[in-house]
Amino acid sequence: xxxDAELGxxxxxxxxxxxxxxxxxxxxxxxxxxxxxxxRAKTGVTGRLAGPIEIYSQLQxxxxxxxxxxxxxxxxxxxxxxxxxxxxxxxxxxxxxDLLAERCLSEG
Numbered sequence: 001x002x003x004d005a006e007l008g009x010x011x012x013x014x015x016x017x018x019x020x021x022x023x024x025x026x027x028x029x030x031x032x033x034x035x036x037x038x039x040r041a042k043t044g045v046t047g048r049l050a051g052p053i054e055i056y057s058q059l060q061x062x063x064x065x066x067x068x069x070x071x072x073x074x075x076x077x078x079x080x081x082x083x084x085x086x087x088x089x090x091x092x093x094x095x096x097x098d099l100l101a102e103r104c105l106s107e108g
Contacts, residue, residue: 008032008103010096013072014039014054017080017087025072025091032103035059037083037090056083059104065097 010032013025028041036057060082068076073091079100081088090100 008099010092010099012039012090012092012096013068013076014041014091015089016085017089025069030090030092030096030100032100035104037081037100037104054085056081056085056088058082058084061101061105062087065094068092 008031010030011028012030013027014030015025026041028039030040031038036055037059039054039056041051062080062082065077065079068074068078068091072078073093076091076093077097078089078091079097081090090097092100
């Protein structure tokens with residue numbers, strides 16, 4: 001787990017606001033890099049990674065994180081992000097959202 005954090009990797013749920021599947025949370029893993037976020041879905045709760053890697057840049061937080069729905073990410077928080085591809089919601093642990101803020105949302 002510590003190595004994952006050093007690499008900026010964390011488990012999360014994600015959904016694109018305004019898409020046809022806007023009510024559906026997709027479980028997967030994200031990688032927080034300098035000023036961008038990479039997301040890859042997994043199949044099921046414990047399934048393998050599947051599908052393309054989504055790359056989001058020009059990230060800006062919209063408001064403060066709020067409690068995540070239990071069905072999306074138990075004991076987690078949700079942050080809404082404005083990106084180059086539109087608005088995205090990301091549910092993850094509070095520590096993971098701190099990592100996201102440090103790596104993707106900071107100006108430095």
